């Protein structure tokens with residue numbers, strides 16, 4: 115019995131700094147309505163889907179910063195989204211900035227959640243690889259202050275059994291690191307759900323062609339899918355936010371590494387694909403049969419060392 119899931123990738127266009135949560139949620143519900151009409155069972159939204167990509171701004175006012183975060187989920191702003199998805203019986207994943215109370219302390223994470231068809235949050239992931247910098251950098255054409263506003267996630271790369279498959283999540287920059295997929299691959303992941311907000315320009319290399327960033331965007335998710343025999347659903351928030359452009363290029367990637375669906379615009383756009391989780395099996399049972407082929411005794415540097423140590 116093939117395990118086919120019709121998946122919707124709900125790319126979102128830009129959210130301006132002045133846009134309310136209601137603006138974002140209304141658009142997410144619109145995409146959910148489209149997904150329902152096309153028979154989707156699972157919908158994936160972008161990273162930081164409720165706000166503009168605020169790490170581009172240098173903010174020192176605590177209230178201003180915390181105003182970009184959610185302290186509860188669902189909450190008054192997102193309940194309409196949860197309600198509509200439950201009404202449709204559609205599972206979904208989306209990213210948001212999370213304030214979590216842990217051991218009496220407040221922590222700030224770049225998070226994503228997986229919500230099942232009944233509206234239950236069954237999975238949470240907090241971004242591990244935080245790109246950018248922690249202090250205002252006058253040398254950059256724009257800021258990327260994820261290390262200022264977020265702590266490194268404390269969930270690690272987990273997977274969840276759901277919809278007759280094994281699902282994992284990561285967020286944006288995580289997709290550029292092979293360890294992300296491999297840790298989930300070693301848990302048998304069959305579909306990785308990820309959102310991203312990727313500037314279309316390099317703040318440190320003005321002459322970097324946009325085509326190269328598009329190429330890197332595809333390269334990461336195609337390699338991650340193929341090398342771990344998993345589907346990857348990579349969904350952007352795209353377009354121009356307060357004068358700063360974010361890449362589109364949302365994609366649904368087959369375990370072969372082939373992109374089988376891709377957005378064509380930089381706005382709100384739904385892509386749909388029928389994903390047979392059994393398509394993972396050939397790769398997991400042959401070329402990437404980890405148990406037969408991997409040699410961890412030679413991989414010690416990967417976890418035993420952080421940066422590069424060159425020979426004398």
Ligand code: ING
Pocket residue numbers: 245285286287288290310311312313
């Ligand atoms: N954004 C970017 C990303 O990893 C980036 C940051 C862009 C890093 C290009 C390196 C090169 O797609 C987020 N939010 O991680």
